[in-house]
Amino acid sequence: MKKHICALLLAATISLQGYAQSADDWQTVKFTVAQAPEWTKLLNRGDGWFGADGIYTIPLNGQEGKPAGKNDKTLLIFSDTMIGTVRDNTLAPGSRMIHNSAAILKGNVPDEKAIQFYWDKNAKNEAEPLFVPTSPATKKGEYFWLGDGFVNKDQNNSLYIFGYRIFNVSEEAFGFREVGNTLIKLNANDVPKFTNQKQEDTPLYLLDNKGDIGSFGAGIYANTKSAGAPDADGYIYVYGVRGMAKQLVLARVPAKSFDDFKQWRYWDGSNWQTDINSLVNITDKVSNELSVTRLADGRFALVFQVNGMSPFVGMRIGKSLTGPFGPIIKLWDCSKDLAKKSYTVYNAKAHPTLSKPGELLISYNINSVEFLKDLQEYPNLYRPRFIRVKFE
Structure with missing residues (x-):
């Protein structure tokens, strides 16, 4: 264990240079990437909330x-979240996993005094998730499990979060199945109270005749003036992922009509269609959680875990929100975090509002296919890690 911790500390000093050049100028990008240990440390905790993906x-x-x-608040x-106590790298009895949780960070720096974590409790004072399906x-x-979300300034500060309805089909490591897509609606002014929820079943769950599953909510881009987007067109762009090839699909809806599914339109590669079956795959090999961020030069960075679950944090550069997106650029090799063969890494994404100008703060998750066994050995295994990409 000490050897593993020392390796992590040494890795924090590593900085890598990247240069992806293409015959097409719009695919060329220069950057450096390094760990962001101050953000990783923020979520390395021992009391109450001590891990999640x-x-x-x-x-x-x-x-x-x-x-x-510095006075803004980020939700x-x-x-899946671990609640309990870790002392001297030992997991105390009584820890509990719940299926979702939240935190609020005040300001734009990783100050442990500025973050507060939230979960629900039952009558026995035991931890419970904040969001439970009731649709x-x-x-x-x-x-x-929770997808992306945003505060809709064009709908009186409505806070929308995508909820994926999950059902366990076995006790195996991947013995779960997504069975539906729900839109959770709150008011941002009520946070951190999460009790006044409206839940609506959506038509955004995809299931084909081969049994391949897809769902929207993997990433959201609010292209509105009220959200501060350059070249705003008034639409909310919502990305989805489907199939084992992790194919990316896209829908959009006017911000003022976000929860009116009759107003949603689906990208067919050339135009926006009313029929969800018109969807085309924009690109592939992404992850079920991802981000699309506008760069300073007007291009878009699609950030994801390559092939859904692999050691590599990937990026594709896009001409527009609809693509095309260029080849995979491998930003970071997470292998240094995989001290055991049972460890896995997944669902990388950028956090632009916590990033400095010209940079992207990116997280990725660490887990284990032998979760309970490995958590006993390394209780703080299960939490996000962060890297920082600086564009030249």
Whole structure:
């Protein structure tokens, strides 16, 4: 264990240069990348919340297109979460996993005094998730993992979060199945209260005749004036992922009509269609959680874990929100975090509102296919790590 921790500390000093050049100028990009240990440390905790995956960041002021200021608040949402106590690298009895949680960070720096974590509790004072499926399509035993979300300034500060309804089909490491897509609606002014929720089943769950599953909510780009987007067109762009090839699909809807699914349109490669079956795959080999961020030069950076679950954080450069997106640029090799063969890494994404100008703060998640066994050995294994990409 000490050897592993020392390796992580040494790795924090590593900086890599990248230069992806193409015959097409719009695919060329220069950058450097290094670990962001101060952000990784923020989520390395021993009391209460001590681990989770997921991690989407939502500016509560709705300014998706601008860096957070020192007085701004950012909502962090997580999926499966560990609640308990870790002392001297030992997991104390009584820890509990819940299926989602949240935190609020004040300001734009990783100050442990400025972050507060939230989860629900039952009558026995035991930890419970903040978001539990209650929509009409929900069946017994289902729970939520969380997709991306945003605050809609064009709908009176409505806070929208995508909830993936999950059902366990076995006790194996990957013995779960997504069975539905739900839109969770709150008011950003009520946060950190999460009790006043509206849940609506959506038509955004994809299931083909081969049994391949897809769903929208993997990433959101708010291209609106109220969100601070340059060249705003008034639409919210929502990305989805489908199939084992991790293919990227795209829909959009006017911000003012976000929860009116009759107003949603689906990208067929050339035009926006009313029929969701018209969707084409924009690109592939992405992950179920990802991000699309506008760069200073007007291009777009698609950030993801290559092939969904691999050691590499990847990026594709796009001409526009609809693509085309260029070849995979391998930003970071996460192998140094994989001290055991049972460890896995997945779902990288950028957090632009917590990034400095000209940079992208990126997280990726660490987990294990022998979760309970490995958590006993290394209780703080299960949490996001961060890197920082600086563009030249």
